[in-house]
Amino acid sequence: MWKTAEYTGWGRFYRAKGELARPERASALDRIAGEAPCPAIGQRRSYSDGCLNTRGRAIATDRLDRMLGFDEETGVLDVEAGCRLSEILRFFAPRGWLPTVLPGTGFATVGGAIGMDVHGKNHHHVGSFGQHVTGLTLHHPDGRREVLPGDPLFAATIGGMGQTGPIGSARLQMQPVKGPVMMVTERRVPDLDSYLELFDTTEATYTVGWIDATATGGNLGRGIFEEGETGAGLVPPAKRGKRIPMDAPNFALSGPVVRGFNAAYYRRIPDRGRTVVKPLEDFFFPLDKIFDWNRLYGKRGFHQFQCVVPLAARDVLREMLTKVSASGLASPLAVLKRMGPGRAGMMSFPTEGYTLAVDFPARDQAAEMIRRLIAMATEAGGRVYLAKDAFATAAQMDAMYPERADWAALCNGLDPDHAYETDLIRRLDLRAER
Amino acid sequence: MTDATTETWLILGATSSMARALARKLAERGAGLLLAGRDMDDLQATAADCSFHNASWAEAIRFDARDPESFGPIVDRMQAETGTLNVAVFVGSMPPQEEIDAQPEMIDGVVSDSFTGPARLVHALAPLLEARGSGTIVGVGSVAGDRGRVGNYVYGAAKAGFHTYMSGLRNRLTRSGAHAVTVKPGFVDTAMTWGLDGMFLVAPPDAVADAILTAERKRKNVIYTPFFWRYIMMIIRAVPEPIFKKLSI
Ligand SMILES: Cc1cc2nc3c(=O)[nH]c(=O)nc-3n(C[C@H](O)[C@H](O)[C@H](O)COP(=O)(O)OP(=O)(O)OC[C@H]3O[C@@H](n4cnc5c(N)ncnc54)[C@H](O)[C@@H]3O)c2cc1C
Ligand SMILES: NC(=O)c1ccc[n+]([C@@H]2O[C@H](COP(=O)([O-])OP(=O)(O)OC[C@H]3O[C@@H](n4cnc5c(N)ncnc54)[C@H](OP(=O)(O)O)[C@@H]3O)[C@@H](O)[C@H]2O)c1
Numbered sequence: 149m150w151k152t153a154e155y156t157g158w159g160r161f162y163r164a165k166g167e168l169a170r171p172e173r174a175s176a177l178d179r180i181a182g183e184a185p186c187p188a189i190g191q192r193r194s195y196s197d198g199c200l201n202t203r204g205r206a207i208a209t210d211r212l213d214r215m216l217g218f219d220e221e222t223g224v225l226d227v228e229a230g231c232r233l234s235e236i237l238r239f240f241a242p243r244g245w246l247p248t249v250l251p252g253t254g255f256a257t258v259g260g261a262i263g264m265d266v267h268g269k270n271h272h273h274v275g276s277f278g279q280h281v282t283g284l285t286l287h288h289p290d291g292r293r294e295v296l297p298g299d300p301l302f303a304a305t306i307g308g309m310g311q312t313g314p315i316g317s318a319r320l321q322m323q324p325v326k327g328p329v330m331m332v333t334e335r336r337v338p339d340l341d342s343y344l345e346l347f348d349t350t351e352a353t354y355t356v357g358w359i360d361a362t363a364t365g366g367n368l369g370r371g372i373f374e375e376g377e378t379g380a381g382l383v384p385p386a387k388r389g390k391r392i393p394m395d396a397p398n399f400a401l402s403g404p405v406v407r408g409f410n411a412a413y414y415r416r417i418p419d420r421g422r423t424v425v426k427p428l429e430d431f432f433f434p435l436d437k438i439f440d441w442n443r444l445y446g447k448r449g450f451h452q453f454q455c456v457v458p459l460a461a462r463d464v465l466r467e468m469l470t471k472v473s474a475s476g477l478a479s480p481l482a483v484l485k486r487m488g489p490g491r492a493g494m495m496s497f498p499t500e501g502y503t504l505a506v507d508f509p510a511r512d513q514a515a516e517m518i519r520r521l522i523a524m525a526t527e528a529g530g531r532v533y534l535a536k537d538a539f540a541t542a543a544q545m546d547a548m549y550p551e552r553a554d555w556a557a558l559c560n561g562l563d564p565d566h567a568y569e570t571d572l573i574r575r576l577d578l579r580a581e582r
Numbered sequence: 583m584t585d586a587t588t589e590t591w592l593i594l595g596a597t598s599s600m601a602r603a604l605a606r607k608l609a610e611r612g613a614g615l616l617l618a619g620r621d622m623d624d625l626q627a628t629a630a631d632c633s634f635h636n637a638s639w640a641e642a643i644r645f646d647a648r649d650p651e652s653f654g655p656i657v658d659r660m661q662a663e664t665g666t667l668n669v670a671v672f673v674g675s676m677p678p679q680e681e682i683d684a685q686p687e688m689i690d691g692v693v694s695d696s697f698t699g700p701a702r703l704v705h706a707l708a709p710l711l712e713a714r715g716s717g718t719i720v721g722v723g724s725v726a727g728d729r730g731r732v733g734n735y736v737y738g739a740a741k742a743g744f745h746t747y748m749s750g751l752r753n754r755l756t757r758s759g760a761h762a763v764t765v766k767p768g769f770v771d772t773a774m775t776w777g778l779d780g781m782f783l784v785a786p787p788d789a790v791a792d793a794i795l796t797a798e799r800k801r802k803n804v805i806y807t808p809f810f811w812r813y814i815m816m817i818i819r820a821v822p823e824p825i826f827k828k829l830s831i
Binding site: 149150151152169170172173174175176211214215216217218228239 | 597599602621623624627628630631634635772773776777
């Protein structure tokens with residue numbers, strides 16, 4: 149029933165070696181939950197150590213991937229926790245429905261989306277993933293437990309990083325969709341102020357901004373702003389995915405290469421902008437077509453820093469970008485977005501403000517830089533996303549997550565032996581009752 | 583009464599992840615599915631999932647290879663369907679050889695699960711296919727049935743028996759226009775092999791399902807999946823017995 153495996157998060161920086169079970173049916177999950185309680189993990193699309201349990205055990209949920217029922221009237225889908233969001237999209241979009249919230253990767257599972265209360269490009273309108281969960285099933289040592297919104301256990305489970313036990317299945321409120329394609333308007337944005345202005349005034353359903361984290365001076369914060377609306381139309385043929393065959397050499401993402409790439413990427417969009425029709429997958433999951441793209445960062449792996457800062461903290465955002473671009477450490481992947489206040493769990497990341505995400509190859513200077521950025525976010529009353537974090541400290545947690553202690557008490561009551569803890573929980577001492 | 587546009591598949595051992603992969607693919611092409619096994623809860627989950635994925639219908643039905651009483655209702659249910667009838671057998675059990683060594687009475691169970699149970703049910707179904715002059719019976723054996731090895735020869739013997747049964751069945755069915763395919767998987771990434779030592783070249787269940795569908799379409803007789811196991815087993819079968827008996831592979 150247990151297999152010893154080495155595994156990593158998406159950033160391939162933190163690694164774990166431990167025993168994994170892989171139940172293929174709900175009754176097998178019941179058995180493991182009873183005999184050997186341990187954390188459940190999904191597709192390990194979290195960047196750092198949230199999906200790792202070094203020297204311990206974990207439950208891989210990838211075989212629990214079936215759709216169990218759908219109510220056409222209400223649009224509620226009953227689905228096993230290991231089902232990938234891309235599968236739900238692929239299956240439901242042609243039938244006129246979409247998961248209400250989709251993160252930037254379709255590999256994320258329903259369980260992982262709940263565990264991190266993920267947000268999507270429409271967060272400013274519809275809130276987080278957990279706000280559209282109408283019920284879920286936890287598999288506890290003493291049996292299954294249905295948990296509904298309003299129950300304190302629900303708020304502890306959404307964004308709860310697996311600490312309330314394995315989720316076997318969940319009910320998701322889907323939303324009707326106009327058509328199977330996305331009309332995307334892309335335009336160049338010359339600097340940070342114009343960027344934030346656009347985010348503050350846009351009325352589009354989906355918005356996201358790529359940002360050139362290498363641009364300095366007057367170009368600081370320049371990027372490409374994307375607005376999307378679903379629509380009907382001809383679906384362009386989907387291209388087959390490509391695979392990164394090996395770990396890239398270290399110079400692949402060096403400063404000059406990235407600067408050159410970013411400048412070209414920016415100019416790709418005509419001055420006056422353009423509107424294109426994209427398959428939904430291409431809009432929601434732009435990177436998923438390149439399988440294993442994390443290998444581009446070479447053996448040492450990489451980090452993503454993601455924070456959200458209050459709307460009033462524009463200057464902090466500017467300061468962060470200045471530091472990042474001056475350092476020459478950033479990779480081409482940097483994203484800016486305005487978030488609404490929507491969140492469903494005690495430990496959910498989303499909160500109203502601007503969120504900035506920047507990837508860095510794993511190097512000592514990058515770690516140094518990320519630590520500084522984390523400190524700035526904390527000071528500004530913001531927080532970092534625990535699905536991404538690699539370097540925050542336990543001391544910073546209570547400022548970022550004010551409900552942490554209550555959440556910890558609830559988890560500890562349920563799991564006094566701390567059997568569900570992952571490396572992330574231990575690193576940040578998240579279940580300490582301080 | 584035969585309606586060539588509808589196909590019905592009975593899947594024995596439908597809780598296996600290989601069987602699930604096949605069921606999903608059959609659903610996508612609009613087949614009717616009768617999912618047979620012991621864990622009704624799980625079979626119902628797969629039935630729901632298959633209905634979603636375009637199956638014209640999907641139902642769970644109880645089947646225990648060690649309980650022949652469970653066979654009759656399955657035969658009746660199949661008989662009630664119009665169109666082409668097909669069967670895919672995934673049932674089998676592989677308890678650790680040491681456990682069998684300690685409790686030789688376990689041999690009966692292994693043989694019932696992997697050979698005689700499903701054979702007896704298939705035997706009752708074969709006349710239906712013959713009467714309609716169409717349909718395929720897919721029997722999943724194993725490379726372990728190609729030669730007895732110290733590590734799992736009771737399981738291997740049951741599979742060898744099943745292979746021989748399938749070969750005779752093919753010989754019989756071909757006279758009516760129906761067909762039988764013997765499938766010999768190598769190592770497949772399923773609950774049966776999760777965490778076992780000594781696994782290599784492990785194939786995903788999806789690949790086995792694809793191979794089965796291709797074999798069915800091309801009316802292949804015996805397939806190894808992945809294909810290279812044919813050559814691995816050729817070599818293993820060619821090792822002279824005086825040498826083979828000293829190996830522990
Ligand atoms: C390219 C890319 C883009 C991304 N874009 C976004 C984005 O736009 N917005 C966003 O919010 N996130 C984003 N993410 C992060 C990602 O969505 C989350 O990390 C998500 O949790 C990954 O899901 P997973 O199935 O891989 O879960 P894992 O990473 O394996 O696990 C995540 C957490 O959920 C818990 N968990 C998983 N399954 C279960 C279960 N069945 N029961 C109980 N607990 C469980 C785990 O214990 C862990 O704490 C992105 C990641 C990548 C790689
Ligand atoms: N995995 C491999 O590497 C491999 C290699 C070669 C051949 N095979 C063969 O492939 C087939 C599928 O196996 P798998 O790997 O997917 O393993 P599995 O999950 O253990 O599948 C075995 C199947 O047989 C069923 N079964 C066992 N005893 C039964 C009984 N008495 N009555 C009814 N059903 C019974 C099981 O049902 P329950 O769920 O009720 O237990 C299950 O559906 C088996 O025939 C196996 O021998 C596997």
